[in-house]
Amino acid sequence: MMEFFTEHGNDLMIKTWEHFYISLAAILLGVLVAVPLGIMLSRTPKFADRFISFVGILQTIPSLAILAFFIPIMGVGKLPAILALFFYSLLPILRNTYIGVRDVDKGVVEAGKGMGMSNRQSIVKMELPLALPVIMAGVRLSTVYLIGWATLAAFIGGGGLGDFIFDGLNLYQPALIIAGTIPATILAVIADRSLAYLENRLTPEGLKDSYEAA
Amino acid sequence: MLEFKNVKKRYGGGKTVVSNLNLKIEKGEFVCFIGPSGCGKTTTMKMVNRLIHISEGSILVDGKNIKDQDPVELRRSIGYVIQQIGLMPHMTIKENIVLVGTLLKWSKEKKDARAKELLKLVGLPEEYLDKYPHELSGGQQQRIGVLRALAANPPLILMDEPFGALDPITRDSLQEEFKKLQKELDKTIVFVTHDMDEALKLGDRIVIMKDGEVVQADTPDEILRNPANEFVEEFLGKDRLIQGRPDVTTVGQIMEGSPVTVQTGTTLKSAISTMRDKHVDSLLVVDSNHVLKGFIDIEAINLNYKKANQVDDIMETDFISVSQDSLLRDTVHRILRRGVKYVPVIDNDQKLTGIVTRATLANLVYDTIWGDGMELAEAATATE
The missing domain is CATH 3.10.580.10 (CBS-domain)
Incomplete structure (x- = not known):
């Protein structure tokens, strides 16, 4: 055990960091794209359902295949890996944003509009805060999946903990596979907990109580 | 104060919801729109603050055509109360009451003072300012809903079945309270309801609508005494006509x-x-x-x-x-x-x-x- 750490310890730290950074970049990109898109979709419900099933179909393409497709287009390295993972993060965030915003109490939205909220004010002051718990659930789900899938990034030279796993598979060394898997799992758990904390901080005070009351 | 001139509302499929509405509402008047569902009463009301687009004709508020005004600005200058109450669950009662003030960028001092002043009107203690909507009963929530509409002191207030979702006892006391408040504050009210008792109790004038047209627009007394046609009679109901008799029966x-x-x-x-x-x-x-x-x-x-x-x-x-x-x-x-x-x-x-x-x-x-x-x-x- 100690021997393993002296041999691979440094490498393990670097790969874990890489893994974390690939996943984080993909998820941030996903949030930046999917949340505004989800809000836009909530304004056109008819189109939204079709669009979301289309994105759902994209999601069913095996991740390995997506990564492989990216090689001729983007080459190898971190950027294509991040982009491929970003596509995977889209659906849960997009769907939850759409549903979260769509399901904000119609009475509240109408009252806000009738009071004279502009479209922007309605989104920022009302719909986003109220949909936040649902959106965050999507982000958490996406993040946990993505940290798992990020191991595949190694396949197109993206680095990360996947390197250990692939090395382990190639060299028949179970220790390496485990060394790649455990940190990935821990990373996923930590990420999920941190996001839960963030969700709790971001959820407006009045909503928390009403959930408890309900 | 508020004038409808040949107002029409047609939807895409050619369905006419409101046809050729002409009506003048004076300042300080309490006008109830009533009719069976689908008669166009709510549509009529929502055209006033441009939540629904007018197909033809014009609506004037204080002599100004609402089409020439920015819809967002217009809505801030008109009070609005809805049946679902629609308080912002993530805002405190104070933030809810002065929501329009926030949109109009009032100072914090002004908002605080206004919230306290308004809360007194409905006899709720000041502690309520820091509570959240879900901590209040339905009746209290709608009191706040009414205060929110009053916050920026708009001369005109639109109310869409505001007491419809409340239990009968609460509804009764809110009606009393609100009628008193309206007289004190001298607001012009456009009030949509499907409850004839409510309309008779609150309205200075009742506008009875059917299939997008005004069937009769008169004082409650006049409607009870001289229903315009069978539809109005039926809508009033025999009981109410008999009940109303000692009050409005003529010697003849x-x-x-x-x-x-x-x-x-x-x-x-x-x-x-x-x-x-x-x-x-x-x-x-x-x-x-x-x-x-x-x-x-x-x-x-x-x-x-x-x-x-x-x-x-x-x-x-x-x-x-x-x-x-x-x-x-x-x-x-x-x-x-x-x-x-x-x-x-x-x-x-x-x-x-x-x-x-x-x-x-x-x-x-x-x-x-x-x-x-x-x-x-x-x-x-x-x-x-």
Whole structure:
């Protein structure tokens, strides 16, 4: 055990960091794209359902295949890996944003509009805060999946903990596979907990109580 | 204050929801829009703050066409209360009350002061300012909903079935409170409801709509007294029409049609024989055009039959009479207070059309207490 750490310890730290950074970049990109898109979709419900099933179909393409497709287009390295993972993060965030915003109490939205909220004010002051718990659930789900899938990034030279796993598979060394898997799992758990904390901080005070009351 | 000019609303499929609405609402007026669902009452209201687009015609608020105003600015200048209440669950009561103030970028001091001032209006303690909507009962929430509409002191407030979702007792007290508040603050209210009792209770004027058209727009009294057509009668319901009767029944509706009369120029002798034939102790005197001139009673004839010859000489010309259009409640008062046995009823040309006697009133009181006389008779026949 100690021997393993002296041999691979440094490498393990670097790969874990890489893994974390690939996943984080993909998820941030996903949030930046999917949340505004989800809000836009909530304004056109008819189109939204079709669009979301289309994105759902994209999601069913095996991740390995997506990564492989990216090689001729983007080459190898971190950027294509991040982009491929970003596509995977889209659906849960997009769907939850759409549903979260769509399901904000119609009475509240109408009252806000009738009071004279502009479209922007309605989104920022009302719909986003109220949909936040649902959106965050999507982000958490996406993040946990993505940290798992990020191991595949190694396949197109993206680095990360996947390197250990692939090395382990190639060299028949179970220790390496485990060394790649455990940190990935821990990373996923930590990420999920941190996001839960963030969700709790971001959820407006009045909503928390009403959930408890309900 | 608020004027609808040939307002039409058509939807894409050619369905006309509101057709050719013309209506003028004065400042300080409380107008209730009522009708069956789908009659266009809510659509009409929502066109005022441009939540719904007008297809044709124009709506003027204070003489200004609302189409020339920015919809967001317009909405901030008009109060809005809805049935679902729609308080922001993530904001405190204070933030909810002064929401429009926030949108108008008021200072914090101004918002705090306004929130406190408004909360006093509905008699809620100041602690409520820091609570969240879900901590309040439905009635309290809607009180806040009303305050929110009042926050920026808009002269016009739109209300879409605001008390519809509340239990009957809460609804009743909120109606009372709100009517009082409206009078105090002198707001113009456009109030949509499907509850006729609510409309009769609150409205200065009631606009009854059906299939996108105004069927009748009148004061509650006038609607109860003269429903425009069968639809309105049906919508009011028989119970309400009967209930409303003591208040708005006219003398013409209950008077006895053919009182015993004599013409001017009749001799006393023949007058006495008329009295004997008809079993009455007094006679109304009319001229050849049936215009009421006075009355004679048996005492007057008894005292004067030797001196006088014709009814004209001894008839009493100082009498009270009522117009057939006057309200029964006023007449009852007059008959009972003056102690007279009967009151002749005349039309606008002073012609005699009927008579209200104490016996007539007795019948009416009987009906009010025991229900419709007819129904009673029917019930009696049924049991036999």
